[in-house]
Amino acid sequence: MAGRLEGKVAVITGAGSGIGASMAELFCREGAKVVAADISGRQDDVAKKIGSNCLPFQADVSKSSDVQAMLNAAMTAFGKIDVLVNNAAIDGEMVPTGEYPEEEFDRVWAINGRSVFLGMRYAIPLMLKNGGGSIVNTSSMASVVAFPTMPAYCASKGAITMMTKVVAVEYAAKGIRANIICPGPVVTGITAHMPAEYIEGVKKAVPMNRMADPIEVANLGLFLACDESSFITGSSILIDGGYTSL
Ligand SMILES: NC(=O)c1ccc[n+]([C@@H]2O[C@H](COP(=O)([O-])OP(=O)(O)OC[C@H]3O[C@@H](n4cnc5c(N)ncnc54)[C@H](O)[C@@H]3O)[C@@H](O)[C@H]2O)c1
Numbered sequence: 001m002a003g004r005l006e007g008k009v010a011v012i013t014g015a016g017s018g019i020g021a022s023m024a025e026l027f028c029r030e031g032a033k034v035v036a037a038d039i040s041g042r043q044d045d046v047a048k049k050i051g052s053n054c055l056p057f058q059a060d061v062s063k064s065s066d067v068q069a070m071l072n073a074a075m076t077a078f079g080k081i082d083v084l085v086n087n088a089a090i091d092g093e094m095v096p097t098g099e100y101p102e103e104e105f106d107r108v109w110a111i112n113g114r115s116v117f118l119g120m121r122y123a124i125p126l127m128l129k130n131g132g133g134s135i136v137n138t139s140s141m142a143s144v145v146a147f148p149t150m151p152a153y154c155a156s157k158g159a160i161t162m163m164t165k166v167v168a169v170e171y172a173a174k175g176i177r178a179n180i181i182c183p184g185p186v187v188t189g190i191t192a193h194m195p196a197e198y199i200e201g202v203k204k205a206v207p208m209n210r211m212a213d214p215i216e217v218a219n220l221g222l223f224l225a226c227d228e229s230s231f232i233t234g235s236s237i238l239i240d241g242g243y244t245s246l
Pocket of ligand 1: 017138
């Protein structure tokens with residue numbers, strides 16, 4: 001049976017860990033060729049485990065030159081880009097807004113928000129040449145509910161939603177879809193270093209009383225990336241175990 005991404009080429013950022021690594025593995029299993037991009041170097045291990053359909057690429061998504069080089073690497077290796085997943089992010093320091101360091105705000109914005117603009121800015125012309133594509137941007141439930149001490153993270157995640165909706169409307173008639181994934185708490189690198197009592201509090205606030213496994217979010221990414229979601233664009237989809245329904 002053909003995979004759900006058979007013949008497609010996907011570029012995934014933040015693919016060295018957590019949700020991005022899980023998506024890289026799943027997308028390849030479903031027939032895609034994947035560029036797994038990350039700043040950490042861990043993308044090499046992810047790609048090695050997956051095999052020859054996964055090309056690791058070291059990139060800092062906050063740098064325009066790196067983002068363009070990442071997309072060019074996909075074009076050179078695989079000839080086109082059908083899917084872009086802007087997924088890399090950091091949580092940043094956890095400090096109340098009245099004390100939040102300006103430089104830290106700029107750093108979080110560059111990695112989480114500006115990077116999504118850069119990815120779309122340079123992938124869209126390539127996708128248009130190819131007749132269209134699917135953009136999946138990883139936001140967070142922090143785009144719809146506030147997390148005290150995380151003003152930069154929440155702001156960046158909220159901005160992703162509107163950037164994506166603009167692209168969805170601009171390019172809907174040209175074959176590009178753009179959607180947003182808003183995960184609740186997921187067991188990944190980003191949550192691994194958060195204070196234990198903070199994580200316990202988060203878990204208690206989830207009606208399902210647990211955090212997600214990265215594959216549960218990757219499955220939503222796969223659905224939005226592939227043609228099964230062909231009439232979905234500009235949608236922001238929560239995957240949060242009921243957290244924001246309370
Ligand atoms: N884990 C959660 O609870 C949760 C909840 C909501 C949203 N998210 C979002 O999911 C996405 C994936 O995060 P995750 O939870 O898998 O965390 P993770 O830390 O496991 O993965 C993030 C990856 O991004 C990479 N990265 C960081 N800065 C980068 C940069 N400048 N350039 C390139 N790569 C960079 C890291 O090296 C890491 O491999 C993020 O957008 C995050 O905000 C996560």
